[in-house]
Amino acid sequence: MLLWINGPFGGGKTQTAHEIRRRLPGSVVCDPEHVGFGLHRTLPPELRDDFRDLASWRQGVVEVLDLALNRHEGVVIAPMTVTDPRHFAETVGRLRELGHDVRHFTLLAERETVLARLNGRGFGRLLKHVGGKDAGLRRESWAVRRLDHCLERLGEPEFAEHLWTDRTTVPRTADRIAVLAGLTLRPNNEGRLRTWLRQTGVGLRHIRFD
Template structure:
Protein backbone atom coordinates (compact mmCIF):
# COMPACT_ATOMS: atom_id res chain seq x y z
CA UNK A 1 0.00 0.00 0.00
CA UNK A 2 1.07 3.57 -0.72
CA UNK A 3 -0.16 6.45 1.44
CA UNK A 4 0.12 9.68 -0.56
CA UNK A 5 -0.26 12.62 1.83
CA UNK A 6 -1.08 15.77 -0.11
CA UNK A 7 -1.75 19.29 1.15
CA UNK A 8 -0.55 22.90 0.91
CA UNK A 9 3.05 23.78 1.68
CA UNK A 10 3.19 24.10 5.45
CA UNK A 11 0.10 21.93 5.84
CA UNK A 12 1.72 19.21 7.97
CA UNK A 13 2.45 16.51 5.37
CA UNK A 14 5.99 15.74 6.50
CA UNK A 15 5.17 15.68 10.20
CA UNK A 16 2.19 13.39 9.59
CA UNK A 17 4.25 11.07 7.39
CA UNK A 18 6.92 10.76 10.08
CA UNK A 19 4.29 10.14 12.75
CA UNK A 20 2.85 7.26 10.73
CA UNK A 21 6.29 5.81 10.01
CA UNK A 22 7.18 6.00 13.71
CA UNK A 23 4.12 4.01 14.71
CA UNK A 24 3.74 1.63 11.74
CA UNK A 25 6.41 -1.10 11.80
CA UNK A 26 7.90 -1.86 8.38
CA UNK A 27 6.73 1.37 6.79
CA UNK A 28 9.09 3.72 4.94
CA UNK A 29 8.95 7.31 3.71
CA UNK A 30 9.80 7.93 0.06
CA UNK A 31 9.92 11.68 -0.49
CA UNK A 32 9.61 12.78 -4.16
CA UNK A 33 11.05 16.18 -3.23
CA UNK A 34 14.50 14.56 -3.12
CA UNK A 35 14.15 13.63 -6.78
CA UNK A 36 12.80 17.06 -7.62
CA UNK A 37 15.54 19.03 -5.92
CA UNK A 38 18.16 16.77 -7.51
CA UNK A 39 16.79 17.59 -10.94
CA UNK A 40 16.56 21.27 -10.01
CA UNK A 41 20.21 21.38 -8.96
CA UNK A 42 21.17 19.83 -12.29
CA UNK A 43 19.86 22.88 -14.16
CA UNK A 44 21.59 26.28 -14.41
CA UNK A 45 20.13 28.68 -11.79
CA UNK A 46 18.36 30.76 -14.42
CA UNK A 47 16.41 27.70 -15.60
CA UNK A 48 15.34 26.42 -12.21
CA UNK A 49 11.64 26.51 -11.54
CA UNK A 50 8.91 24.25 -10.17
CA UNK A 51 10.32 20.76 -10.62
CA UNK A 52 6.80 19.28 -10.66
CA UNK A 53 6.47 20.70 -14.18
CA UNK A 54 9.29 18.47 -15.42
CA UNK A 55 8.13 15.33 -17.19
CA UNK A 56 11.33 13.67 -15.98
CA UNK A 57 10.27 14.27 -12.36
CA UNK A 58 6.85 12.74 -12.83
CA UNK A 59 8.20 9.75 -14.72
CA UNK A 60 11.02 9.30 -12.21
CA UNK A 61 8.66 9.42 -9.24
CA UNK A 62 6.47 6.72 -10.77
CA UNK A 63 9.47 4.53 -11.59
CA UNK A 64 10.98 4.84 -8.11
CA UNK A 65 7.70 4.36 -6.24
CA UNK A 66 6.77 1.43 -8.47
CA UNK A 67 10.06 -0.20 -7.51
CA UNK A 68 9.56 0.54 -3.82
CA UNK A 69 6.03 -0.84 -3.83
CA UNK A 70 7.10 -3.94 -5.74
CA UNK A 71 10.16 -4.80 -3.66
CA UNK A 72 9.36 -3.42 -0.18
CA UNK A 73 6.95 -5.44 1.93
CA UNK A 74 5.76 -2.59 4.16
CA UNK A 75 3.65 0.48 3.57
CA UNK A 76 5.24 3.28 1.52
CA UNK A 77 4.44 6.84 2.69
CA UNK A 78 4.74 9.77 0.28
CA UNK A 79 4.40 13.37 1.57
CA UNK A 80 4.06 15.50 -1.55
CA UNK A 81 2.02 18.48 -2.71
CA UNK A 82 0.41 18.00 -6.12
CA UNK A 83 -2.33 20.41 -7.17
CA UNK A 84 -2.31 20.14 -10.96
CA UNK A 85 -4.75 17.54 -12.36
CA UNK A 86 -2.35 16.46 -15.10
CA UNK A 87 0.53 16.04 -12.68
CA UNK A 88 -1.80 14.16 -10.33
CA UNK A 89 -2.88 11.81 -13.12
CA UNK A 90 0.72 11.21 -14.18
CA UNK A 91 1.84 10.30 -10.65
CA UNK A 92 -0.95 9.05 -8.39
CA UNK A 93 -3.11 7.99 -11.32
CA UNK A 94 -0.28 6.20 -13.10
CA UNK A 95 0.67 4.24 -9.99
CA UNK A 96 -2.93 3.10 -9.68
CA UNK A 97 -2.92 2.08 -13.35
CA UNK A 98 0.11 -0.08 -12.59
CA UNK A 99 -2.01 -1.98 -10.09
CA UNK A 100 -0.78 -0.47 -6.84
CA UNK A 101 -3.04 0.19 -3.86
CA UNK A 102 -2.67 3.96 -3.54
CA UNK A 103 -4.58 5.72 -0.74
CA UNK A 104 -4.57 9.48 -1.26
CA UNK A 105 -5.27 11.98 1.53
CA UNK A 106 -5.25 15.77 1.42
CA UNK A 107 -4.56 17.68 4.64
CA UNK A 108 -6.46 20.97 4.64
CA UNK A 109 -6.62 23.89 7.05
CA UNK A 110 -7.85 27.46 7.05
CA UNK A 111 -5.50 30.03 5.56
CA UNK A 112 -4.56 31.55 8.92
CA UNK A 113 -3.70 28.13 10.33
CA UNK A 114 -1.29 27.41 7.50
CA UNK A 115 0.25 30.87 7.77
CA UNK A 116 0.86 30.29 11.48
CA UNK A 117 2.57 26.99 10.71
CA UNK A 118 4.75 28.66 8.09
CA UNK A 119 5.77 31.30 10.65
CA UNK A 120 6.78 28.48 12.98
CA UNK A 121 8.93 27.05 10.19
CA UNK A 122 10.66 30.42 9.90
CA UNK A 123 11.45 30.23 13.61
CA UNK A 124 12.97 26.84 12.96
CA UNK A 125 15.20 28.38 10.33
CA UNK A 126 16.32 31.03 12.79
CA UNK A 127 17.31 28.25 15.16
CA UNK A 128 19.15 26.50 12.35
CA UNK A 129 21.14 29.65 11.61
CA UNK A 130 22.02 29.91 15.31
CA UNK A 131 23.53 26.42 15.11
CA UNK A 132 25.54 27.27 12.01
CA UNK A 133 23.32 25.98 9.22
CA UNK A 134 22.50 28.21 6.30
CA UNK A 135 18.73 28.18 5.96
CA UNK A 136 17.24 30.84 3.67
CA UNK A 137 13.59 31.67 4.26
CA UNK A 138 12.65 32.14 0.60
CA UNK A 139 10.84 28.78 0.50
CA UNK A 140 8.40 30.03 3.12
CA UNK A 141 7.89 33.19 1.06
CA UNK A 142 7.23 31.05 -2.01
CA UNK A 143 4.88 28.84 0.01
CA UNK A 144 2.82 31.88 1.01
CA UNK A 145 2.50 32.97 -2.62
CA UNK A 146 1.23 29.47 -3.50
CA UNK A 147 -1.12 29.13 -0.54
CA UNK A 148 -4.39 30.47 -1.96
CA UNK A 149 -3.96 28.46 -5.15
CA UNK A 150 -3.20 25.29 -3.19
CA UNK A 151 -6.16 25.66 -0.86
CA UNK A 152 -8.53 26.35 -3.74
CA UNK A 153 -7.37 23.48 -5.94
CA UNK A 154 -7.00 20.89 -3.20
CA UNK A 155 -10.60 21.37 -2.06
CA UNK A 156 -11.74 19.82 -5.36
CA UNK A 157 -13.31 16.36 -5.24
CA UNK A 158 -10.52 14.77 -7.28
CA UNK A 159 -8.10 15.41 -4.40
CA UNK A 160 -10.16 13.61 -1.75
CA UNK A 161 -9.94 12.12 0.88
CA UNK A 162 -9.96 15.52 2.64
CA UNK A 163 -8.87 15.83 6.28
CA UNK A 164 -9.20 19.17 8.07
CA UNK A 165 -6.41 19.71 10.59
CA UNK A 166 -7.09 23.11 12.18
CA UNK A 167 -8.24 21.71 15.50
CA UNK A 168 -6.39 18.43 15.74
CA UNK A 169 -2.86 17.21 16.42
CA UNK A 170 -0.42 15.43 14.15
CA UNK A 171 -0.80 12.11 16.06
CA UNK A 172 -4.60 12.31 15.76
CA UNK A 173 -4.34 13.07 12.04
CA UNK A 174 -2.10 10.03 11.64
CA UNK A 175 -4.67 7.95 13.56
CA UNK A 176 -7.43 9.13 11.24
CA UNK A 177 -5.45 8.25 8.11
CA UNK A 178 -4.69 4.82 9.50
CA UNK A 179 -8.38 4.13 10.22
CA UNK A 180 -9.41 5.21 6.72
CA UNK A 181 -6.65 3.09 5.16
CA UNK A 182 -7.44 0.05 7.30
CA UNK A 183 -4.08 0.15 9.08
CA UNK A 184 -3.26 -0.26 12.76
CA UNK A 185 -0.69 2.08 14.29
CA UNK A 186 1.18 1.39 17.49
CA UNK A 187 -0.28 3.36 20.42
CA UNK A 188 1.00 6.89 20.83
CA UNK A 189 2.65 6.88 24.26
CA UNK A 190 4.57 10.16 23.94
CA UNK A 191 3.86 13.14 26.15
CA UNK A 192 3.27 16.61 24.68
CA UNK A 193 6.78 17.87 25.43
CA UNK A 194 8.54 14.90 23.86
CA UNK A 195 6.24 15.06 20.83
CA UNK A 196 7.02 18.73 20.36
CA UNK A 197 10.78 18.16 20.62
CA UNK A 198 10.64 15.30 18.12
CA UNK A 199 8.57 17.32 15.67
CA UNK A 200 11.02 20.21 15.95
CA UNK A 201 13.85 17.81 15.15
CA UNK A 202 11.96 16.50 12.11
CA UNK A 203 11.43 20.07 10.91
CA UNK A 204 15.12 20.92 11.28
CA UNK A 205 16.18 17.80 9.40
CA UNK A 206 13.97 18.78 6.49
CA UNK A 207 15.25 22.32 6.05
CA UNK A 208 16.26 22.78 2.41
CA UNK A 209 19.44 24.73 1.82
CA UNK A 210 18.67 25.75 -1.77
Protein backbone atom coordinates in the same frame (compact mmCIF):
# COMPACT_ATOMS: atom_id res chain seq x y z
CA MET B 1 0.03 -0.02 -0.02
CA LEU B 2 1.06 3.55 -0.81
CA LEU B 3 -0.17 6.40 1.38
CA TRP B 4 0.12 9.60 -0.67
CA ILE B 5 -0.28 12.55 1.71
CA ASN B 6 -1.14 15.71 -0.21
CA GLY B 7 -1.77 19.23 1.05
CA PRO B 8 -0.50 22.81 0.79
CA PHE B 9 3.11 23.65 1.54
CA GLY B 10 3.26 23.94 5.32
CA GLY B 11 0.15 21.83 5.73
CA GLY B 12 1.77 19.12 7.85
CA LYS B 13 2.40 16.42 5.23
CA THR B 14 5.97 15.59 6.23
CA GLN B 15 5.27 15.59 9.96
CA THR B 16 2.26 13.33 9.45
CA ALA B 17 4.22 10.96 7.20
CA HIS B 18 6.98 10.57 9.77
CA GLU B 19 4.44 10.12 12.57
CA ILE B 20 2.87 7.23 10.67
CA ARG B 21 6.30 5.73 9.93
CA ARG B 22 7.22 5.95 13.63
CA ARG B 23 4.12 4.06 14.69
CA LEU B 24 3.64 1.62 11.79
CA PRO B 25 6.22 -1.19 11.85
CA GLY B 26 7.79 -1.91 8.48
CA SER B 27 6.64 1.34 6.88
CA VAL B 28 8.99 3.72 5.09
CA VAL B 29 8.83 7.34 3.92
CA CYS B 30 9.79 7.88 0.25
CA ASP B 31 9.69 11.63 -0.33
CA PRO B 32 9.09 12.63 -3.98
CA GLU B 33 10.53 16.07 -3.24
CA HIS B 34 14.02 14.60 -3.19
CA VAL B 35 13.63 13.60 -6.83
CA GLY B 36 12.76 17.22 -7.59
CA PHE B 37 15.66 18.59 -5.55
CA GLY B 38 18.06 16.40 -7.51
CA LEU B 39 16.69 17.71 -10.81
CA HIS B 40 16.96 21.30 -9.58
CA ARG B 41 20.58 20.83 -8.60
CA THR B 42 21.45 19.83 -12.16
CA LEU B 43 20.15 23.18 -13.42
CA PRO B 44 21.55 26.72 -13.10
CA PRO B 45 19.74 28.59 -10.30
CA GLU B 46 18.00 30.94 -12.73
CA LEU B 47 16.31 27.96 -14.43
CA ARG B 48 14.96 26.38 -11.27
CA ASP B 49 11.22 26.81 -11.17
CA ASP B 50 8.54 24.32 -10.08
CA PHE B 51 10.06 20.89 -10.60
CA ARG B 52 6.57 19.34 -10.71
CA ASP B 53 6.27 20.83 -14.20
CA LEU B 54 9.13 18.61 -15.39
CA ALA B 55 7.99 15.41 -17.06
CA SER B 56 11.21 13.83 -15.78
CA TRP B 57 10.07 14.47 -12.19
CA ARG B 58 6.69 12.82 -12.71
CA GLN B 59 8.19 9.86 -14.54
CA GLY B 60 10.97 9.53 -11.98
CA VAL B 61 8.56 9.57 -9.04
CA VAL B 62 6.46 6.82 -10.60
CA GLU B 63 9.55 4.71 -11.32
CA VAL B 64 10.97 5.12 -7.81
CA LEU B 65 7.70 4.51 -5.99
CA ASP B 66 6.86 1.57 -8.25
CA LEU B 67 10.22 0.02 -7.33
CA ALA B 68 9.69 0.66 -3.62
CA LEU B 69 6.20 -0.80 -3.69
CA ASN B 70 7.34 -3.90 -5.56
CA ARG B 71 10.41 -4.58 -3.44
CA HIS B 72 9.55 -3.24 0.04
CA GLU B 73 7.23 -5.41 2.11
CA GLY B 74 5.77 -2.63 4.27
CA VAL B 75 3.62 0.41 3.62
CA VAL B 76 5.23 3.22 1.60
CA ILE B 77 4.40 6.81 2.56
CA ALA B 78 4.84 9.70 0.11
CA PRO B 79 4.28 13.25 1.41
CA MET B 80 3.94 15.49 -1.65
CA THR B 81 1.92 18.48 -2.82
CA VAL B 82 0.28 17.92 -6.22
CA THR B 83 -2.37 20.41 -7.34
CA ASP B 84 -2.43 20.01 -11.12
CA PRO B 85 -4.94 17.34 -12.24
CA ARG B 86 -2.63 16.28 -15.08
CA HIS B 87 0.30 15.85 -12.72
CA PHE B 88 -1.97 13.95 -10.35
CA ALA B 89 -3.00 11.60 -13.15
CA GLU B 90 0.63 11.06 -14.20
CA THR B 91 1.75 10.18 -10.66
CA VAL B 92 -1.02 8.91 -8.37
CA GLY B 93 -3.15 7.79 -11.30
CA ARG B 94 -0.27 6.06 -13.07
CA LEU B 95 0.70 4.15 -9.91
CA ARG B 96 -2.87 2.92 -9.65
CA GLU B 97 -2.78 1.85 -13.28
CA LEU B 98 0.31 -0.22 -12.45
CA GLY B 99 -1.82 -2.14 -9.97
CA HIS B 100 -0.73 -0.55 -6.71
CA ASP B 101 -3.08 0.08 -3.79
CA VAL B 102 -2.77 3.87 -3.51
CA ARG B 103 -4.61 5.66 -0.72
CA HIS B 104 -4.63 9.43 -1.27
CA PHE B 105 -5.30 11.96 1.50
CA THR B 106 -5.27 15.76 1.38
CA LEU B 107 -4.55 17.68 4.58
CA LEU B 108 -6.40 20.99 4.59
CA ALA B 109 -6.51 23.93 6.99
CA GLU B 110 -7.63 27.54 6.99
CA ARG B 111 -5.25 30.02 5.37
CA GLU B 112 -4.30 31.59 8.70
CA THR B 113 -3.46 28.18 10.15
CA VAL B 114 -1.12 27.32 7.28
CA LEU B 115 0.56 30.73 7.44
CA ALA B 116 1.20 30.25 11.15
CA ARG B 117 2.76 26.85 10.47
CA LEU B 118 4.93 28.23 7.68
CA ASN B 119 6.06 31.06 9.94
CA GLY B 120 7.17 28.63 12.61
CA ARG B 121 8.72 25.76 10.69
CA GLY B 122 12.44 25.16 10.38
CA PHE B 123 14.30 28.11 11.86
CA GLY B 124 11.10 30.17 11.83
CA ARG B 125 10.81 30.54 15.60
CA LEU B 126 14.40 31.75 15.84
CA LEU B 127 13.96 34.09 12.87
CA LYS B 128 10.95 35.71 14.54
CA HIS B 129 13.11 36.70 17.49
CA VAL B 130 15.80 38.11 15.21
CA GLY B 131 13.90 39.57 12.28
CA GLY B 132 10.35 40.19 13.54
CA LYS B 133 7.14 38.21 13.74
CA ASP B 134 6.87 37.59 9.98
CA ALA B 135 10.53 36.73 9.36
CA GLY B 136 9.72 33.05 8.90
CA LEU B 137 7.14 33.89 6.23
CA ARG B 138 9.69 35.93 4.30
CA ARG B 139 11.89 32.84 4.14
CA GLU B 140 8.87 30.82 2.98
CA SER B 141 7.84 33.33 0.31
CA TRP B 142 7.64 30.66 -2.43
CA ALA B 143 5.13 28.64 -0.40
CA VAL B 144 3.17 31.74 0.64
CA ARG B 145 2.76 32.88 -2.98
CA ARG B 146 1.24 29.52 -3.88
CA LEU B 147 -0.92 29.07 -0.80
CA ASP B 148 -4.22 30.44 -2.12
CA HIS B 149 -3.89 28.41 -5.32
CA CYS B 150 -3.10 25.26 -3.34
CA LEU B 151 -6.06 25.66 -1.00
CA GLU B 152 -8.45 26.37 -3.88
CA ARG B 153 -7.32 23.46 -6.03
CA LEU B 154 -6.90 20.90 -3.27
CA GLY B 155 -10.41 21.54 -2.00
CA GLU B 156 -11.82 20.06 -5.22
CA PRO B 157 -13.47 16.60 -5.05
CA GLU B 158 -10.81 14.98 -7.24
CA PHE B 159 -8.27 15.53 -4.44
CA ALA B 160 -10.28 13.75 -1.74
CA GLU B 161 -10.01 12.19 0.86
CA HIS B 162 -9.96 15.59 2.64
CA LEU B 163 -8.85 15.87 6.26
CA TRP B 164 -9.12 19.21 8.07
CA THR B 165 -6.29 19.73 10.53
CA ASP B 166 -6.87 23.18 12.09
CA ARG B 167 -7.95 21.83 15.46
CA THR B 168 -6.11 18.54 15.66
CA THR B 169 -2.59 17.32 16.32
CA VAL B 170 -0.21 15.46 14.04
CA PRO B 171 -0.63 12.17 15.97
CA ARG B 172 -4.42 12.43 15.71
CA THR B 173 -4.22 13.15 11.99
CA ALA B 174 -2.03 10.07 11.61
CA ASP B 175 -4.64 8.07 13.53
CA ARG B 176 -7.39 9.24 11.18
CA ILE B 177 -5.42 8.28 8.09
CA ALA B 178 -4.67 4.86 9.56
CA VAL B 179 -8.33 4.17 10.28
CA LEU B 180 -9.40 5.23 6.78
CA ALA B 181 -6.66 3.08 5.23
CA GLY B 182 -7.46 0.06 7.40
CA LEU B 183 -4.09 0.19 9.20
CA THR B 184 -3.26 -0.17 12.87
CA LEU B 185 -0.71 2.18 14.41
CA ARG B 186 1.14 1.62 17.63
CA PRO B 187 -0.33 3.68 20.50
CA ASN B 188 1.08 7.17 20.81
CA ASN B 189 2.62 7.17 24.28
CA GLU B 190 4.84 10.22 23.89
CA GLY B 191 4.54 13.21 26.19
CA ARG B 192 4.15 16.72 24.83
CA LEU B 193 7.80 17.67 25.29
CA ARG B 194 9.15 14.57 23.56
CA THR B 195 6.66 15.04 20.71
CA TRP B 196 7.76 18.66 20.29
CA LEU B 197 11.44 17.72 20.27
CA ARG B 198 10.91 14.95 17.74
CA GLN B 199 8.77 17.08 15.43
CA THR B 200 11.29 19.92 15.66
CA GLY B 201 13.99 17.47 14.62
CA VAL B 202 11.93 16.34 11.62
CA GLY B 203 11.41 19.97 10.62
CA LEU B 204 15.10 20.84 10.89
CA ARG B 205 16.13 17.81 8.83
CA HIS B 206 13.87 18.98 6.01
CA ILE B 207 15.11 22.56 5.73
CA ARG B 208 16.21 23.44 2.21
CA PHE B 209 19.27 25.63 1.65
CA ASP B 210 19.07 25.87 -2.14
